[in-house]
Amino acid sequence: MMHLESYWAVPGSIAVVIDVFIMAYCFYCFAAPFAQDKRGARYGGILYCLVTSAIIVFQDKADLYIAYSVGMIGAFLVMCWAERRNYEQKIFLAVTFFALEWLTRSMADILYDHFYDFTSKTDFMKGHPELYFALYVVVLLYYLLLKFVFAMTGIVCIVKAYTYKYAKMAKRELLMLVIPSFAAIIGYEAMRYYRAFYIWETGKLQDIYDLLFFMFCAVFVIMIVVIIMLYQSIKATQEEKLQNELFATQMDSIRQHIVQVESLYRDIHSLKHDMGNHIMTLERLYEEKETAEAKAYSSQLKAALAEMAGEIKSGNPVTDVILQEMMGEAKKKGICFRSAFYYPTDSKINAFDISIILHNALQNALENVDGGESSYISILSYRKRNAYMIEIKNSYTGTIQWHPETGLPMTSKEKMPGSQSGYMQTHGYGLSNIRRVAKKYAGDIDITAKDGAFCLSVMLLLA
Numbered sequence: 001m002m003h004l005e006s007y008w009a010v011p012g013s014i015a016v017v018i019d020v021f022i023m024a025y026c027f028y029c030f031a032a033p034f035a036q037d038k039r040g041a042r043y044g045g046i047l048y049c050l051v052t053s054a055i056i057v058f059q060d061k062a063d064l065y066i067a068y069s070v071g072m073i074g075a076f077l078v079m080c081w082a083e084r085r086n087y088e089q090k091i092f093l094a095v096t097f098f099a100l101e102w103l104t105r106s107m108a109d110i111l112y113d114h115f116y117d118f119t120s121k122t123d124f125m126k127g128h129p130e131l132y133f134a135l136y137v138v139v140l141l142y143y144l145l146l147k148f149v150f151a152m153t154g155i156v157c158i159v160k161a162y163t164y165k166y167a168k169m170a171k172r173e174l175l176m177l178v179i180p181s182f183a184a185i186i187g188y189e190a191m192r193y194y195r196a197f198y199i200w201e202t203g204k205l206q207d208i209y210d211l212l213f214f215m216f217c218a219v220f221v222i223m224i225v226v227i228i229m230l231y232q233s234i235k236a237t238q239e240e241k242l243q244n245e246l247f248a249t250q251m252d253s254i255r256q257h258i259v260q261v262e263s264l265y266r267d268i269h270s271l272k273h274d275m276g277n278h279i280m281t282l283e284r285l286y287e288e289k290e291t292a293e294a295k296a297y298s299s300q301l302k303a304a305l306a307e308m309a310g311e312i313k314s315g316n317p318v319t320d321v322i323l324q325e326m327m328g329e330a331k332k333k334g335i336c337f338r339s340a341f342y343y344p345t346d347s348k349i350n351a352f353d354i355s356i357i358l359h360n361a362l363q364n365a366l367e368n369v370d371g372g373e374s375s376y377i378s379i380l381s382y383r384k385r386n387a388y389m390i391e392i393k394n395s396y397t398g399t400i401q402w403h404p405e406t407g408l409p410m411t412s413k414e415k416m417p418g419s420q421s422g423y424m425q426t427h428g429y430g431l432s433n434i435r436r437v438a439k440k441y442a443g444d445i446d447i448t449a450k451d452g453a454f455c456l457s458v459m460l461l462l463a
Helices: 002-034 038-058 064-082 087-120 123-127 129-161 171-202 207-287 291-309 317-332 351-368 429-440
Strands: 336-340 376-384 387-395 409-414 423-426 444-450 453-461
Touching: 002 038, 002 064, 002 087, 002 129, 038 064, 064 087, 087 129, 087 171, 087 207, 123 129, 129 207, 171 207, 207 291, 317 336, 317 351, 317 376, 351 376, 351 387, 351 429, 351 453, 429 444, 429 453
Parallel strands: 336 376
Antiparallel strands: 376 387, 387 453, 409 423, 444 453
16 A cells, blocks of 8 residues: 555656746746846756755655745845845845746646546546546646746746846835735735645535635736836836936037037128228238237137137037037046047038937046046047948946847946936936937947947948
8 A cells, every 4th residue: 555655656756846847947037037147047046946856855744835935045045146236126036936936836736636636537537447647647747737837927928028127126116016926925825725724624626716716816927917017117108208308408408519500600700700800900010010919919810710610620510519518528527539520521411410429429438438647538430431430439447237138338327317216227328329320320339348448339321
């Protein structure tokens, strides 16, 4: 008899181990999209599997709830070790996955129990008792398949719904997003206890109660997904509003540049109007042999012309003003500014689009240039066949984290509007705007950071 019981216990034990492996894989699929360093998700899944399996194997009649809880804590600690940032998000991942694991497990358990109960009582099985063991194995495989499908469905939905995976999660965000999971875990424990108690006392399943339990688990899985979707939608609206505000600010700045250009043209027109008087004055001074006075007057006139025209001649008055302003800001900060930029006057490229590129690129360079005596910003433009290239370089010795989806650097903007925490992780709206303009001309941008220099290359096709 004991031999027969052991014989029947083997598939169950194997199923438990396979179940642990399945959930470890599901954990990796859940955590990996949120991790910049995939080792945290990979090693976390491995430790989750090893710890949970060890408790189940080496502790007689181990409580699966406790075993999976300890395994989840170990996976959380590994994620924190691999990537020492955004701990709030890691708490969210651990709590949400734990709730998802037990909700989907219960759904699979209920279907497993009723399927086995129904098939084992059929006339065919009653007439073939030797097939009960095979039925047991088949039903176990059915259970594992259901568990995997339910868990992966929830994971895929959550990962897809969670848009800003690399954004820093604030404590208030964490509290809002984990409340449904905590409620699900507490409710699950209560319903599991009463279901087990009823089965133990009566020795049979209660269809209505199991249906309610199944619906409870399914509704909470859907609720977790929907709350994440709603929150991410709100966050996307805030991001769009913020980007529009920043873009509007840039437009105001460019309008100011255009006003400066108009003022420059008025000054030039005024100077042109008075040029006859200046020439007559110089001629009179030379006729009266007032050479020293004539030279002084000529020097003042040259200085006025130089101040009016500016040091930079790029071929377009709007880009002249932007480059002149940025050069002034660089000089105030003790940064060497070198310009070899020339506007493509014989092309259909709009000066407004070029001004967006210059303003964003040079503003980023001024904000992120590496300080010191050798700090610099340089801008260069040239044509290569039908491509117009712009290169902006600045000294930089820091480290850059790259956004895996956009390929743009990730920067921390302090106290940006729309950020509940006061801090928002972003991949740089300025670079996004530059890329948008480049794509308008069938081009793109390229970014490199090496040898103490950050280089942004922008390509625009002229035809």
